Amino acid sequence: MHAVRVNGFACKDPMAATPEDFFNAAMLDQPRDTKASKVRSNVTNINVINFPGLNTLGISLARIDYGPLGVNTPHIHPRATELLTVLEGTLYLGFVTSNPNRLFSKIVKKGDVFVFPKAMIHFQMNLAHDKPAAALSSLSSQNPGVISIANAVFGSKPPISDDVLATAFQVEKDLIHWLQSQFWGNTDY
Amino acid sequence: MHAVRVNGFACKDPMAATPEDFFNAAMLDQPRDTKASKVRSNVTNINVINFPGLNTLGISLARIDYGPLGVNTPHIHPRATELLTVLEGTLYLGFVTSNPNRLFSKIVKKGDVFVFPKAMIHFQMNLAHDKPAAALSSLSSQNPGVISIANAVFGSKPPISDDVLATAFQVEKDLIHWLQSQFWGNTDY
Amino acid sequence: MHAVRVNGFACKDPMAATPEDFFNAAMLDQPRDTKASKVRSNVTNINVINFPGLNTLGISLARIDYGPLGVNTPHIHPRATELLTVLEGTLYLGFVTSNPNRLFSKIVKKGDVFVFPKAMIHFQMNLAHDKPAAALSSLSSQNPGVISIANAVFGSKPPISDDVLATAFQVEKDLIHWLQSQFWGNTDY
Amino acid sequence: MHAVRVNGFACKDPMAATPEDFFNAAMLDQPRDTKASKVRSNVTNINVINFPGLNTLGISLARIDYGPLGVNTPHIHPRATELLTVLEGTLYLGFVTSNPNRLFSKIVKKGDVFVFPKAMIHFQMNLAHDKPAAALSSLSSQNPGVISIANAVFGSKPPISDDVLATAFQVEKDLIHWLQSQFWGNTDY
Amino acid sequence: MHAVRVNGFACKDPMAATPEDFFNAAMLDQPRDTKASKVRSNVTNINVINFPGLNTLGISLARIDYGPLGVNTPHIHPRATELLTVLEGTLYLGFVTSNPNRLFSKIVKKGDVFVFPKAMIHFQMNLAHDKPAAALSSLSSQNPGVISIANAVFGSKPPISDDVLATAFQVEKDLIHWLQSQFWGNTDY
Amino acid sequence: MHAVRVNGFACKDPMAATPEDFFNAAMLDQPRDTKASKVRSNVTNINVINFPGLNTLGISLARIDYGPLGVNTPHIHPRATELLTVLEGTLYLGFVTSNPNRLFSKIVKKGDVFVFPKAMIHFQMNLAHDKPAAALSSLSSQNPGVISIANAVFGSKPPISDDVLATAFQVEKDLIHWLQSQFWGNTDY
Structure with missing residues (x-):
């Protein structure tokens, strides 16, 4: 991919394309581990x-x-x-x-x-x-794209203000803080 | 609008259109009440x-x-x-x-x-x-369209299973139930 | 913005984006001068x-x-x-x-x-x-984009031929020349 | 064509289509009269x-x-x-x-x-x-669609206010009235 | 689906939709018979x-x-x-x-x-x-949509003229006729 | 045209455009030779x-x-x-x-x-x-784009396997080989 981004990505020269460009050894038949999650x-x-x-x-x-x-x-x-x-x-x-x-x-x-x-x-x-x-x-x-709701709302970097979240969820700020503490990283999927 | 829906709405006969069709007395200069919310x-x-x-x-x-x-x-x-x-x-x-x-x-x-x-x-x-x-x-x-996150997640009709929500937010079901109780109606905006 | 144009403009690297990229201090509440126009x-x-x-x-x-x-x-x-x-x-x-x-x-x-x-x-x-x-x-x-009709028709650079305009507006060329003389510059808005 | 309009027209049942639907005896090789214009x-x-x-x-x-x-x-x-x-x-x-x-x-x-x-x-x-x-x-x-500039500006039904046009073309209203009088009908093309 | 067609199909009233509308018991895990083909x-x-x-x-x-x-x-x-x-x-x-x-x-x-x-x-x-x-x-x-090449070229109803096909494939008409005889029905898939 | 490709081509700087960019001396009124084909x-x-x-x-x-x-x-x-x-x-x-x-x-x-x-x-x-x-x-x-069926099916570089083509056209491989031999080059049109 080219470094220029235009609402996505720039394309390869079509004459340089090979069958490998249209292929992915994705191993989609293989179960993935779910225990680490x-x-x-x-x-x-x-x-x-x-x-x-x-x-x-x-x-x-x-x-x-x-x-x-x-x-x-x-x-x-x-x-x-x-x-x-x-x-x-x-x-x-x-x-x-x-x-x-x-x-x-x-x-x-x-x-x-x-x-x-x-x-x-x-x-x-x-x-x-x-x-x-x-x-x-x-x-x-x-x-x-993917936006995981709990992570986006309670685990964004930086966090959304607790004033906004306490009002949105109609709860005390302590509870918001506790919910925010459950999410310590963005899972990029 | 016609009763037929096609990813939106059907159109009026253009020859029957009048200036009123392109106008809305929206009173967008008038503040609205926020106390009921x-x-x-x-x-x-x-x-x-x-x-x-x-x-x-x-x-x-x-x-x-x-x-x-x-x-x-x-x-x-x-x-x-x-x-x-x-x-x-x-x-x-x-x-x-x-x-x-x-x-x-x-x-x-x-x-x-x-x-x-x-x-x-x-x-x-x-x-x-x-x-x-x-x-x-x-x-x-x-x-x-609009999807209010708190209302959609905790106030949908019918509600999302507490098993899903307890796992998603990493909290006990009691807390999910309490959050769900904050939302007793869809605000249609 | 990148120098490459693709029916618009190329995008910035998303990881380099900041809140300022989505903000404009447009002062849209401030009246603008209309006397110079x-x-x-x-x-x-x-x-x-x-x-x-x-x-x-x-x-x-x-x-x-x-x-x-x-x-x-x-x-x-x-x-x-x-x-x-x-x-x-x-x-x-x-x-x-x-x-x-x-x-x-x-x-x-x-x-x-x-x-x-x-x-x-x-x-x-x-x-x-x-x-x-x-x-x-x-x-x-x-x-x-914007195309101001009077300016585009009578004030383009270079001007549209007076043969075309005299026929289009059904008037003499002298009148076209006079109309053209009203527009001495493109207002870029 | 169906009476329902959806940003264009509704389609015929494809199984009822015939070659004639894709054909037009447009006589595009034949010169048209230009003297009436x-x-x-x-x-x-x-x-x-x-x-x-x-x-x-x-x-x-x-x-x-x-x-x-x-x-x-x-x-x-x-x-x-x-x-x-x-x-x-x-x-x-x-x-x-x-x-x-x-x-x-x-x-x-x-x-x-x-x-x-x-x-x-x-x-x-x-x-x-x-x-x-x-x-x-x-x-x-x-x-x-087609919007003929002279006709749309000076021959619309009803006419655009002469205040707007006199200002737009930087001329007296008398001239606007005279220009408007050149256009007594919409040419639908 | 509604009888009106607009480059596809008209939509159901969204308030009448049910979960069944978004579901299909496709049995995509089940092998299909290939012997009849x-x-x-x-x-x-x-x-x-x-x-x-x-x-x-x-x-x-x-x-x-x-x-x-x-x-x-x-x-x-x-x-x-x-x-x-x-x-x-x-x-x-x-x-x-x-x-x-x-x-x-x-x-x-x-x-x-x-x-x-x-x-x-x-x-x-x-x-x-x-x-x-x-x-x-x-x-x-x-x-x-799907257009099976052999069927569309040699099995359309009615057939494409053998003059066209003999020229296109650079072969005698007899061979075209023989190829056409292989396709006696449209497989609708 | 720019070397960057984005589902087509990048655009020239609009301020550098001239009338020649919108013109082509295509000689579309001139018959072309058909004897070499x-x-x-x-x-x-x-x-x-x-x-x-x-x-x-x-x-x-x-x-x-x-x-x-x-x-x-x-x-x-x-x-x-x-x-x-x-x-x-x-x-x-x-x-x-x-x-x-x-x-x-x-x-x-x-x-x-x-x-x-x-x-x-x-x-x-x-x-x-x-x-x-x-x-x-x-x-x-x-x-x-253009995909000439006979050429794409029987004259691609490299060729499609004769197993696929013999099955698709329901004929013997010898006939496929003979059909393939009719096409010795891609006509780029």
């Missing part, structure tokens, strides 16, 4: 950041692994709709619409498909206490 | 929902009134960038980027302009203890 | 040219000041719809549609909103003989 | 209005005939770039850019191609005193 | 045709099953890029670029990802003589 | 590759010359709709839709117009045994 899940993204050949093509992927009771916590993709296919297990999933805030949720199983419209808050959870689950998601942008 | 703010939207002539035109407005220490709580517009102009007072405002979750915040005063890129979580707060503030926001969609 | 108006643009952080974001602003009987003369924005909010005073405003050329005009007052669809010829005039007026316009492009 | 030109449009099969396809055509010294007067297409091919004769043509108002003009002959970028004011004139000229234009929209 | 492959599409909730969302899926030496024959998707993930087996796959016609091909295995840019001719083949293969493809349109 | 046709493209001023403007042209019984063989433009005007002669032309593969064909004569929707396989043939024909096509992209 506080929320017992692990997201593997395959997008323009690590697969430059997707530039301008308007699509990308993510594999999501869930440990027992693992959660892909509420988040949004600012630039993409997500179409999720269950690879393994049973998931409780849903999204919340914009005004009014209705929840559309469902329990889905292996082979099912569910769609999260662009920029809506959505989540998934593995309902099993004793076995993993996995999903493969298709995203309608080569660079979908 | 738990967060001490009030958002007046002027978009395709109440101004049908904006259909397909890609732009809309919102006036935001803030009481003393009033907060326009963290939210996203899934379909629009927002360009805010301070009409009155001094605001602390900011947005959080997608991966990593950096906060871009600033204190702005009357006459200043600040931009919140599309679908990023953003907020504003009136820093004054004793007087109101106001802003006029331009949005790059006739139907920007 | 032959048409008794003054347009202050806040767009990607002087606010680079708007690049790719699809929105910009303009403050328009009108002296007594001041006119924002007929013009088009080739790349934007304009949504005008009256800040002060009473305006006569309107736009002309494409085939057929119908005028949609209206008298609007403080707090009212009126929309000029993309690339339509439009204008505003302060109806007061003795006091100023002002408006704040939102535009659906970070780089809307 | 005060400006000695005649524009034949082939777009979604008379060729419904172009709906959603993003392209249309116009044949332009010029009598001796005939002019296609300054106008804009609000929704299209125009790429003109000279079929016959020699034309003086050009367009004016937005801020600043530079004229890009040229004399072109049979077989030459010239492009007028979207929504810029442009014109053509047959330079010959004694023979016709013709051009075929491609437009980047199925519904490009 | 002359080319030993089977494509299962999950797009707006059988999953209306994808309307306007810009994404869809396809599961592709390959028998031993099965081929997903050269075809294009006129409205989508395709991002293929190998679920099982080893595939030889590739696409041909537009002018010049370079082939970008590769042998890929389970877990690998390969992208076919929008509207390029592409294909896949199971290299194994004795076992099946499968892939899951993500497509950047809710209605990608 | 095995298929008795010749396509002259006027697009961003040889007319850089079209960059970002969304339109281009092609002149097509046909010798007696000449064929513009089945091909697609991956990024453009094509609107064809017959300049001379009588053509048999058509396109094949995506699933199902219906042929929409027609015989058209001088002055007629026919449209080929984006990325559909289409062709034209001069029906006259003894005289040339010609057409002027407008394309809805400055860089439409």
